[in-house]
Amino acid sequence: MQDQAEQRTDINTLGEFGLIEHLTRQFPLENSASIKGVGDDAAVIDNTGFLTVVSTDMLVEGIHFDLMYSPLKHLGYKSVAVNVSDIYAMNAQPKQITVSIALSNRFSLEALDELYEGIRLACKHYGVDLVGGDTSSSNRGLILSITAIGQGxxxxxxYRNTAKIGDLxxxxxxxxxxxxxLQILEREKQLFLSNPGIQPDLEAQNYIIGRQLKPEARxxxxxxxxxxxxxxxxMIDISDGLASELFHICTQSGVGAFLEESGIPIHPDTELQAIKFGLDPATCALNGGEDYELLFTINPKDVDKIRFLPDIYIAGEIVEAKDGINLHTKGGNIHALKAQGWRHFEG
Known part of the structure; x- marks a missing residue:
């Protein structure tokens, strides 16, 4: 009997509508606001009494992910997580998603099943419904475009533009x-390309590799x-690096910021691996990106509401715009902060 892993079904045997039906058959509607999902000309959503929040992200093979080390199931999960993270960053709740894909003929039906299994698991975890999308062909590679719809x-x-002077x-x-x-995965990719017989060495770094391949929205x-x-x-989610996101808040709010290096939370595994690579852990935290944590400001009078909450760290203060955006280092120095995170249109 042929091993299931070796089976390959050409997606052309299903046709566009047959493919959509196949991929979405395991996505029942769970939210009462989802009136009509996949199968009609448009989804129908009833958000009476709430504000509707919409966010779209596109993930392009070779730009945002590499299938040499990104399993399709993980990619499907991550594609949902990074989109609902934007909804949470508005202090809203995600309710529905649409998924559009463009793919080349190198992808089989079994490969798409893996991708959509990851999407299904993420939908279940975050309590969202898949209510629509589109499929198309691509000259090469895979493109994923997901729209997340929430309510609040x-x-x-x-919002990003409402930070006030004195906020924490x-x-x-x-x-x-x-x-x-990502650095570990890229290193192992290059070693494999130069010597395909080599076994990957991920240095038992399950935590930091998991943060890259399967991040969780908060x-x-x-x-x-x-x-x-x-x-x-x-509030804003940290997708392009802490420094970049802090600049977004300050620029849009017309304020400055004083950030304490000692207040930036860094996992011990991250710190040790950065040192091993000859990198400054704080620089990785400031400019690395793809953490999908939340950067937010609060009124000082609310400090007692978060003081004892788990996994939340006070890292600085909002100041007047004329004071700039500065980092207070552990060594006692003050440096003007630079936003050196992910730049989407640079080669």
Whole structure:
């Protein structure tokens, strides 16, 4: 009997609508707001009484992911997580997603099943419904475009442009791990290309590699905000590096910032791996990106609401714009912070 892993079904045998039906058959609607999902000309969503929040991200093979070391199931999961992270960054709840893909003929039906299994698992974890999308051919590679749709209330919605002087700067989780996980994976890719017989050495770095291949959006932080009746004064998710995201908040809010290096949360595995690579752990945290943690500011009067909450760290203060955006190092020096995170259109 042919091994299941060796089976390859040409997607052309299904046709476009047959393929969509095949890929979405395991996605029942769970949210009452999802009136009509896949199978009609458009999805129907009832968000009566709530503000609708929409965010779209595109992931392009060779730019945002490399299938030499990104399993398709992980890629499917990650593609959903990075999109719902944008919804959480508005202090809203994701409810639906649409998934559009363009792919070359090198992808089999079995490969797409793996991709959509990851998408399904993420939908289940974050409580969102797949309600539509599109499929198309690509001259080469794989392109994923996901739109996340969420809902929130006007009084609890949080934006980037509402930070106030005196607000405290807070960070969830830890930073820099995803960047270092990528460095390990890229190193092993280059070694494999030069010697295909070599066995990969991931140095048992499950945590930092997992942060790259399967990040999690911080649904739990938004739930803690609700439970503790806390509404941040501004918020953004950390996809392009802490420094870049802090610049976004400060620029749009017309303020400056004073960031303490000692307040930037870094996992011990991240710190050790950075040192092994001859890198500064703080620089990795500031500029690495893809952590999908939350950077937010709070009114100082709310400090007692977060003081004892797990996985939240106070890392600085919002100041007047004329004071600039500065980093106070552990050595006692003050440096003007630079945003050197991911630049989408540079070669």
């Amino acid at each position: 209330t006007a009084e609890k919605m949080v 700067i807070c960070i969830s989780g830890d930073l820099g791990a995803a960047y270092l996980g 649904m739990d932080i938004i739930e803690m905000f609700e439970k503790n009746q806390l509404v941040p004064t501004s």
